[in-house]
Amino acid sequence: MVLLVVIGGLLLAIGILGNAVMGAMDIFREKMTKDGSKTLLTAGIVVLTLMSNSAFAQDAVVTASPYFTRLSQTSFYLLLSVIVLELAVIISLLFLLRYLVGIKRKCKPKKVVAAGKPRISWWEKVNNTQTLDTAAEAGQNMGHNFDGIRELNNPTPPWWKWGFIFSICFGIVYFWRTEISHSAPSQIEELAMAEEKAAIAKEAYLKNAANNIDENNVTLLVDAGDITAGQKMFISNCAPCHGPQGQGVVGPNLTDDYWLHGGKINEVFKTIKYGVADKGMKSWQEDFSPKQLAQLASFIKSIHGSNPPNAKEPQGQKE
Incomplete structure (x- = not known):
């Protein structure tokens, strides 16, 4: 259109x-x-x-x-x-x-304007108006006088009238297409389609962003859903070596202040991701997505200081 x-x-x-x-x-x-x-x-x-x-x-x-x-x-x-x-x-x-x-x-030489006859500029021709002298104003007076201000017969410019007519025609066509024939979406429908596209793009962005986590940019997750997801993965995969409460079995105790490979969130994430081959811990980067690794590391950080029963003796350095 x-x-x-x-x-x-x-x-x-x-x-x-x-x-x-x-x-x-x-x-x-x-x-x-x-x-x-x-x-x-x-x-x-x-x-x-x-x-x-x-x-x-x-x-x-x-x-x-x-x-x-x-x-x-x-x-x-x-x-x-x-x-x-x-x-x-x-x-x-x-x-x-x-x-x-x-x-x-x-x-052609310029025409000499007759004496007493005002010269009409191109702008006045376009707007269908003219500059009036005192004598000509009397004939154009509409008879409306307020506080010394008189109304003259100065019509609306033609371009404005045609623009007004065009806007009416455009409105009729637009109303017919959007509200009657439904051959084109209305503004509300266009907004709904734009919001739907934005939601799909946002979901794709968040999905990609979740998989762009590594040991350099990982942050501690505190959402309850993330901690619960990390707990389920820990019980299913890590409990045989570290105990269901992280108290330590074959592997070290994960609830005290001592760490063999660092206790910061990025260090815990790195240990889970790459494993420790010489101590029998496998690499989990092929089993879990980066988002899941972050959830698992955040759960381990959340059980710090929980003091579970039958906890294994401290190992490593205190942090």
Whole structure:
């Protein structure tokens, strides 16, 4: 819809510029008869400008990205190429009109404005307004006077009226597509789809982030769910060597202040991950994900100081 609106607006601009260029062609023909070679050269420059703009349009189409629209790639490129081509035509018409206006200024002297008749600027013509003198204001007076301020018959500019009409037409088409035919999603539906995509992307990010944990960036987990998950893994896999409460059996006691390979969270994580081959402890990195290793290490840190019964004597260095 946006691309079609842009195409329509550019077509309107092309029509206006084309009309202005056609009005200046008579002067161009007179100049051509007087200075054919110079005019021919200028016409060649204009043609080259059109060709360069067309080439620019082709380059722009090639570099356009279709990933921000639900249109097919062919439709997107087609609409985009029309827009770029229209821009090229507008630029070329502007160059041509500028040249023709320059001829008009050289060939025709400026008209002398009649005495007493105000000169209307191009801005006033576009807005359909005019600067009034004291005598002309009386004829445009609407009869509304408040505190010395009089209302004059100064209508709304045409471009504003057409913009207002266009907005109404756009609203009707938008309402029909979103609320009646349901051929396009409404803003609420677009928000819901965007939130759904964001939730999927967030889930994928968290999943990847959970598997990016190693001994350099691991942090102590304090969530009850993580501690419970670590406890289940500990009982199923570590209890034969360290006891179900971490009191130590073949392996050392994990609840006291003494550690053989370091008691910091990253050191415990590293010991579980790589194991200690010379003491019979296997590497668990092939059995558990990085997230699970962090949960297991956090559970071991959580039972520090629990003083279970039948605890094994301290081993290693105190920390």
